[in-house]
Amino acid sequence: MSDINKNRTSNTIKKVLQYIKKYWGFVMMSLLFAAVTVALTLYIPNLTGKAIDLIIDKGLVDFDGIWSILIQIAVLTVVAALAQWFMNACNNKITYGVVKDIRDNAFMKIEKLPLKYIDGHPYGDTVSRVIADADQFADGLLMGFTQLFTGVVTILGTVGFMIAINWKIALAVVILTPISFFVAKFIAGRTHDMFKKQSETRGEQTALIDEMIGNQKVVQAYGQEKKVLERFDQVNDRLAKYSLKAVFFSSLTNPCTRFVNNLVYAVVAVFGGFISITSGAISVGQLTCLLSYANQYTKPFNEISGVITELQNSLVCASRVIELIEEESVTPDAADAVKLRDAKGNVTLENVSFSYVPERRLIEKFNLSVKSGQRIAIVGPTGCGKTTLINLLMRFYDVNEGDILIDGVSVKKMTRKSLRQLFGMVLQETWLKAGTIKENIAMGKPDATDEEIIAAAKAAHAHGFIKRLPNGYNTIIGEDGGSLSQGQKQLLCITRVMLMKPPMLILDEATSSIDTRTEIRIQKAFDALMEGRTSFIVAHRLSTIQEADVILVMKDGNIIEQGNHEELMRQNGFYHDLYNSQYA
Numbered sequence: 001m002s003d004i005n006k007n008r009t010s011n012t013i014k015k016v017l018q019y020i021k022k023y024w025g026f027v028m029m030s031l032l033f034a035a036v037t038v039a040l041t042l043y044i045p046n047l048t049g050k051a052i053d054l055i056i057d058k059g060l061v062d063f064d065g066i067w068s069i070l071i072q073i074a075v076l077t078v079v080a081a082l083a084q085w086f087m088n089a090c091n092n093k094i095t096y097g098v099v100k101d102i103r104d105n106a107f108m109k110i111e112k113l114p115l116k117y118i119d120g121h122p123y124g125d126t127v128s129r130v131i132a133d134a135d136q137f138a139d140g141l142l143m144g145f146t147q148l149f150t151g152v153v154t155i156l157g158t159v160g161f162m163i164a165i166n167w168k169i170a171l172a173v174v175i176l177t178p179i180s181f182f183v184a185k186f187i188a189g190r191t192h193d194m195f196k197k198q199s200e201t202r203g204e205q206t207a208l209i210d211e212m213i214g215n216q217k218v219v220q221a222y223g224q225e226k227k228v229l230e231r232f233d234q235v236n237d238r239l240a241k242y243s244l245k246a247v248f249f250s251s252l253t254n255p256c257t258r259f260v261n262n263l264v265y266a267v268v269a270v271f272g273g274f275i276s277i278t279s280g281a282i283s284v285g286q287l288t289c290l291l292s293y294a295n296q297y298t299k300p301f302n303e304i305s306g307v308i309t310e311l312q313n314s315l316v317c318a319s320r321v322i323e324l325i326e327e328e329s330v331t332p333d334a335a336d337a338v339k340l341r342d343a344k345g346n347v348t349l350e351n352v353s354f355s356y357v358p359e360r361r362l363i364e365k366f367n368l369s370v371k372s373g374q375r376i377a378i379v380g381p382t383g384c385g386k387t388t389l390i391n392l393l394m395r396f397y398d399v400n401e402g403d404i405l406i407d408g409v410s411v412k413k414m415t416r417k418s419l420r421q422l423f424g425m426v427l428q429e430t431w432l433k434a435g436t437i438k439e440n441i442a443m444g445k446p447d448a449t450d451e452e453i454i455a456a457a458k459a460a461h462a463h464g465f466i467k468r469l470p471n472g473y474n475t476i477i478g479e480d481g482g483s484l485s486q487g488q489k490q491l492l493c494i495t496r497v498m499l500m501k502p503p504m505l506i507l508d509e510a511t512s513s514i515d516t517r518t519e520i521r522i523q524k525a526f527d528a529l530m531e532g533r534t535s536f537i538v539a540h541r542l543s544t545i546q547e548a549d550v551i552l553v554m555k556d557g558n559i560i561e562q563g564n565h566e567e568l569m570r571q572n573g574f575y576h577d578l579y580n581s582q583y584a
Helices: 003-021 024-058 063-112 115-120 123-165 167-214 216-221 225-279 284-325 386-393 416-421 437-444 450-459 463-467 486-500 516-530 565-571 574-581
Strands: 347-354 363-370 375-379 401-406 423-426 504-508 534-538 550-555 558-563
Touching: 003 024, 003 063, 003 284, 024 063, 024 123, 024 284, 063 123, 063 284, 123 167, 123 284, 167 216, 167 225, 167 284, 216 225, 225 284, 347 386, 363 386, 363 558, 375 386, 386 504, 386 534, 416 423, 423 486, 437 450, 437 486, 450 463, 450 486, 450 516, 486 516, 504 516, 550 565, 550 574, 558 565, 558 574, 565 574
Parallel strands: 375 534, 375 550, 423 504, 504 534
Antiparallel strands: 347 363, 347 401, 550 558
16 A cells, blocks of 8 residues: 555544544443443353363253353343444444534535535536445444454453463464464455545446436437447446455455464364363363354454455545545635625726636736626627636635725625625526425525515516416425426526515526517516616627626637727627627
8 A cells, every 4th residue: 555545544544533532422332332242242151161061070961050051141141132232322323423424524515615626526426425435434434333342352352261261272372363464454455445446436437427317318419328328338347347356355355364263263172172181281161162262262353354344445435525525615704804785886806817727817917897787798709708707706716816896895805695695696507406486586585575576576577487387386396497497497596586686686698598588578677677786797699788888898808898889889899790790
């Protein structure tokens, strides 16, 4: 295992132990019940040995003595079973409590991650970390607590009992023990890398499946089923290869350690039977006890070797989840961040520079001054920075250089929540949560009354289709709108903004999925909504932004032209060509 993997594993173990500290009381109780279970279980062979010696010494069956021993064995068995039940209950509490805390922290981290992380990682891989990897970690941790605790206590207990009977035989057993450790360590070192690759490939497979299910219509429309299947087969083959190698190496552990354990058993039988009994050092009953203890002594090594193998897998999975939790969060709000209230809507961009990746510059030294109530339309070819400008205004991304001010206050000096509450945003890509139509509309204003919701829906021309749904506003829709059409989903998003009536608006292709007739009606509603409000409108259909106060023509991250529609048309520049190209 490389030094990097060792450091990563060490860090993962430390983090997991930090989570376990919260359940330290249950850990101690589990250890106590494990000790009781093992002690009682190990004492039973001692009673059996006494019964055998009792029969041999007297030469006949002493039913009273045997019956007394049987009662003791029955009582000890019942008490040991109860102790084991309590131990398992404690282990379950520890395991699933730790996994619950890890999942909680992972999901909280997703809420705090900067958008550059979300944009730069496949969604399916992130989902796989929180769901599949956490489950794998839970399985390994539960096995660890259940078998590791009892295994260690059993080893210590059997050694103690063997020493009490004959220390020489006990010493021979202990001397042979390290062989089992060397075998387990040799195999475990080769399984870690395979389990790591298996976990990573599983995340890649989940990402591919998530991508294909979400875009199945497009895949079928373009006849890409065969190529997608080939991609899946490649990933699936790699997963099968890594899984096979991981299981192959891990499966070697048990038979190899069993060989060593049988060797230990043979040594006890030969050493005890031919040497100790013949010399009178131990009795037949004591030899029976020693053989039973030797067998119980070796069993935990099989279990522990299996636990080590499973822990290899679970630690790899845990490291992926913890790696997500330890990702750098979005820059927190400043300690003296203010909540801007009653904003007028004056927006200023001062020498703003921004790029998603350092080697590819996008927006350079961008300056813009917008007065309260103005309608600013942003147009330009794909990739010129229109949506990026919106992301900077909402502070989904922070500028690399320069500053953005609202009413003279830097957005960096505001809380993100208060900043985003100043904007009402409708994007080309709609998003609806699983729930009722009413809950989706009232997302930005949870305390809205039914009358306000209906009024907003009427203003957005969504009331008609909502009333035709089975339960009207109480109709439950699935994830991302379920069976609603793209246009209906966009109408609901527009209704959401109509209800909020924020001081500033961002409309990024807000009517792109709506028919022309409804668009004309909504445009009138938007005109009423934008009255007195600062509005940023991103549009490809230039006919929708002719009434804007200022049109910014962007290209390669810079404003190359600026003015209203008539002024820009008179310039016969880029905007003139862009506008006429739509009617050519």
